[in-house]
Amino acid sequence: MALKTDSNVYTVVFAAVMVVVVGSILAFLASALRPNIKENERFEKQQNILYAMGVNENGDDAGSVNFIPTDVVEDEFASYIKEQLVIQGDKITEDNEAYLIDLKKQLANIKKGEPYKLPVFIGEKEGKKFYIIPMYGKGLWDAIWGFIALDDTMTVQGVYFDHKGETPGLGANIKMRYFMDDFEGETILNGTQYAGIAVAKGNNDPLNKTKDDNEVDALAGATITGNGVSAMISETVKLYKPYLETIRVK
Amino acid sequence: MALLSKKDTNLITDPLADNNPITIQVLGICSALAITAELKASLVMAISVMFVLGAGNVVISLMRNIIPSKIRIIVQLIVVATLVIIVDQVLKAYAYELSKTLAVFVGLIITNCIIMGRFEAFALANGPWRSFLDGIGNSLGYGVILVIVGFFRELLGSGTLFGYPVLGDPITKTGLYATGYENNGFMIIPPAALIVVGIIIWVQRSRNPALVEEN
Numbered sequence: 068m069a070l071k072t073d074s075n076v077y078t079v080v081f082a083a084v085m086v087v088v089v090g091s092i093l094a095f096l097a098s099a100l101r102p103n104i105k106e107n108e109r110f111e112k113q114q115n116i117l118y119a120m121g122v123n124e125n126g127d128d129a130g131s132v133n134f135i136p137t138d139v140v141e142d143e144f145a146s147y148i149k150e151q152l153v154i155q156g157d158k159i160t161e162d163n164e165a166y167l168i169d170l171k172k173q174l175a176n177i178k179k180g181e182p183y184k185l186p187v188f189i190g191e192k193e194g195k196k197f198y199i200i201p202m203y204g205k206g207l208w209d210a211i212w213g214f215i216a217l218d219d220t221m222t223v224q225g226v227y228f229d230h231k232g233e234t235p236g237l238g239a240n241i242k243m244r245y246f247m248d249d250f251e252g253e254t255i256l257n258g259t260q261y262a263g264i265a266v267a268k269g270n271n272d273p274l275n276k277t278k279d280d281n282e283v284d285a286l287a288g289a290t291i292t293g294n295g296v297s298a299m300i301s302e303t304v305k306l307y308k309p310y311l312e313t314i315r316v317k
Numbered sequence: 318m319a320l321l322s323k324k325d326t327n328l329i330t331d332p333l334a335d336n337n338p339i340t341i342q343v344l345g346i347c348s349a350l351a352i353t354a355e356l357k358a359s360l361v362m363a364i365s366v367m368f369v370l371g372a373g374n375v376v377i378s379l380m381r382n383i384i385p386s387k388i389r390i391i392v393q394l395i396v397v398a399t400l401v402i403i404v405d406q407v408l409k410a411y412a413y414e415l416s417k418t419l420a421v422f423v424g425l426i427i428t429n430c431i432i433m434g435r436f437e438a439f440a441l442a443n444g445p446w447r448s449f450l451d452g453i454g455n456s457l458g459y460g461v462i463l464v465i466v467g468f469f470r471e472l473l474g475s476g477t478l479f480g481y482p483v484l485g486d487p488i489t490k491t492g493l494y495a496t497g498y499e500n501n502g503f504m505i506i507p508p509a510a511l512i513v514v515g516i517i518i519w520v521q522r523s524r525n526p527a528l529v530e531e532n
Contacts, residue, residue, distance in 0.1 A: 078385040085392065089399050096406055103410035111413065131480075137413075232421045235361075236354030236471075237505065239421060274488060287474075288354070288505040 110137045112166050113144040119214035119227045120190040120197040122147050125244065132244055148199075150189040154310055155182065162186075170203040170212070177306075187310060190216070197224055198314060200307055204299025207291040208232040211241065211299060217255065219316045222278075223264070226250045228296065238292030249275050249283040255300070257281055261308050263301030266293035321450070328450040332458030335525060338431045339462040340518045345431035349463055349514060350507040352425065356479050359467030363460025365422050367453060368404070370432050373397055374452035377440040384441070393436040394427075401427050431459055466513045474504030 071077055114134040117123065122143065124133040135143050144166075151165035165186040176183040190197040196219065203212045209231035216224040226247050233239040240246055253264050253275075267282040268290065275283055285293045304311070321329075338344045345366075352358045376396050377384075384392050405423050408416035426432070435455050440448040471477055476484040476494075485492015487500055503509050522528045 072383065072385045073387070078387050081383070081385050082388060082391075085395065089395055093399065093402060096403060100406050100410040104406070107409065107413040232424065234354075235352045235358035235421055287502055 107137075109167070110140050113140045115227045115229065116166060116188055116199055116214055117144060117147060117190075119199050119216040119225045120147065120192060121216070121225050122190075122192060132242065132247075147190050147192060148188050149191050152187045152189065154185040154187060154307075159310070170201050171210070174203060185307065185310075187307070198311075200303060202299050202303040204295050204302065206230050206233045206241075206295040207238050207289075208234070211292070211295055213299070215250075215300065215303070217311070219314050221254055221256045221261075221311065221315055223250045223253045223255065230292070233292050234289070236288075237286070238289040240286050240289065241292060241296055246283075246286060252278045253281070253283060254279050255281070255304050261304045261311065263297065263304045265297040265301075268293070325447065325450055328447060329454035329457065332451075332454040333461060334458075334521075335528065337458045337462065337521075338434070338455050339459055339514065340521055341528065342431075342434065344434045345429050345459050346514070348425045348429050349459075349466060350510040352422070353463055353466040353510050353513075354470050354474065354505055356464065356467040356471045359463040360460075361418060362422055362425070363456065363463050365419060365426055366429060366431065366459060367456035369397065369400055369426050370435060370452040370456045371449055372452075373400055373432060374435060374440040374448040375445045376400070377436045378443060378445045378448035381441050381443075389441065390433070390437070393433055396436075397432050398427050431455060462514065462517060465517060466510050469513050470504045470509055473501050474509070476500050 072081075114123075114137070117135055117140070118132070123135060126133070134140070148166075151162055153160050153162045153165050153168070165184075166188065168184055168186045170186075173183040173185060186201060188199040190199055197216045198218070199214055199216045201212070201214055203210065205211060211228065211230040211233070213226060213228035215226045218224055228241040228247060230239060230241060233241065250264060255261060255263055262281045265282050266285045268285045272280065272282065273284045332338055335341065339346060339349055348362060348366075352362050373393075373396055377393060380392070380396075401423055405416065405419070408419065435452060439451045443451070468478070471479075472483070476482060476487055482492075484498070485494045487494050
C-alpha cells in the first residue's frame with residue numbers, strides 16, 4: 068500500500084502526530100531525570116564553592132581542575148563552610164540553604180527595584196577565614212558565573228569560573244587553572260577603593276608578579292569573555308561593598 | 318566472506334578521502350572553524366557528531382517512506398534536535414562531568430550542516446544499515462579534518478597538544494622558545510582554520526586532479 072504522502076491532510080496529521088510523540092518523549096525524559104539532574108547541580112555548587120576556598124584535589128602540576136569527589140562533597144561542605152549568610156539590605160540572616168539561591172534571579176530583582184537576597188559563605192580552613200561570594204555575568208555567547216574567595220584584607224584566596232557556552236579553546240579557557248590561579252594573591256582594593264580585578268590585554272606583567280595592580284593577564288583570542296570576567300568581578304564587588312566594609316581589617 | 322560488501326565499505330572509506338564532507342562537499346565548515354583551536358575539543362566534537370549522525374541517519378532512514386516531502390526538512394531538524402537533547406539530558410543525569418564538557422557543543426551539533434546534508438542526500442533514499450554506515454563514514458571524514466586542523470592550530474598557536482606543552486614554556490623561555498621561537502597568535506583565531514582547511518584542499522586536489530572542477 069502506497070501512502071499518499073503528498074496530500075495536505077497527511078502532512079498536517081503527520082506533523083501533529085510527530086509533535087505529540089516527540090513532545091511526550093522529551094517531557095517524560097525531563098521529568099524522569101529531573102531529580103538526578105537537580106542533585107548533580109547541587110553537588111556542583113558545593114564543589115565550586117569549596118574549590119574557590121582551596122578545598123580541592125588539584126595536583127601541583129597546574130594541570131586540570133580537580134574537585135572534591137561528589138560522594139563526599141556534602142560532608143566536606145558541611146565541615147568547611149561554617150556559616151551561610153543572606154544579606155537583605157541592612158539585615159543579615161543565617162540560612163543553611165543560602166547556596167541554593169539563584170543569583171541570576173536576585174540580580175534581575177535588583178534591576179527591577181524589588182527586594183533581593185545576596186548570599187555569602189564563610190569558610191574556615193586551617194584556622195583561616197574565607198569569605199566566598201558568588202558572581203554572575205555575561206561572556207561572549209552566554210552566561211558566565213563563578214565564586215571568589217577573599218580574606219579579611221580583601222586579598223583573593225582563590226576563584227572559580229564557569230560558563231554556559233563560551234568558545235572551546237578560547238573563552239572557555241576561563242575555567243582553566245592557569246587562568247584562575249592567576250587571581251590568587253591579587254587584591255580587589257585600590258587604596259581604599261573597591262576596584263575589582265581587570266583581565267588586561269597588553270599587560271606589562273604577563274607572569275603576574277605584581278599582585279596589587281588589580282590586573283591579571285588576559286587570554287589570547289578571548290577579549291570579550293575576558294571583559295565579561297572583569298565586569299562581573301567589579302559589579303559583584305560593588306554590590307557586596309557594604310558587607311565587605313564590615314569585615315575588612317583596616 | 319568479508320563483514321561488509323565492497324559497496325558498503327565504500328560508504329565508510331569514500332568520505333575519508335575523495336568525498337570528504339568538509340573538503341569536497343563543503344559541509345560542516347562552520348564548526349570546523351569554531352572549535353578547532355584545541356585538539357581535545359576537535360576530538361570531542363568529532364565523536365559527538367559521529368553518534369548523532371549515525372543514530373539520526375538510521376531514524377530518518379526508517380521513517381523515509383512516511384515522511385511527507387513538503388515538511389521533510391522540519392522533520393529532519395526535529396529528529397536531530399530530539400536526539401541531541403536526549404543525549405544531553407541523560408548525560409546530565411548520569412555523567413555530569415562529561416555533560417559539562419559537551420554542553421557548548423550541543424548547539425553546534427544541531428546546526429551542523431553535515432547532519433542535515435546526509436539526511437537529505439542519503440538517509441531519505443537508502444535503508445537503515447547503509448544509512449548507518451554512511452553516517453559513520455561521513456563523521457569519520459569530518460573528524461579526520463577536524464583533528465588535523467586542531468593539531469596544527471593548537472601546536473602552532475599555543476605550543477601545546479591536548480593541553481600538554483610540547484614545545485617548552487613560552488613565558489620562562491625553555492625548549493624551542495629558548496631559540497627565539499614564538500607562538501603564532503593568529504592560529505588561535507577562526508580565520509586560521511580556514512587557511513589550514515584551504516591547504517588541505519589544495520594538497521588533496523593536487524594529488525588527485527580528478528577532483529578539480531572544470532571552470
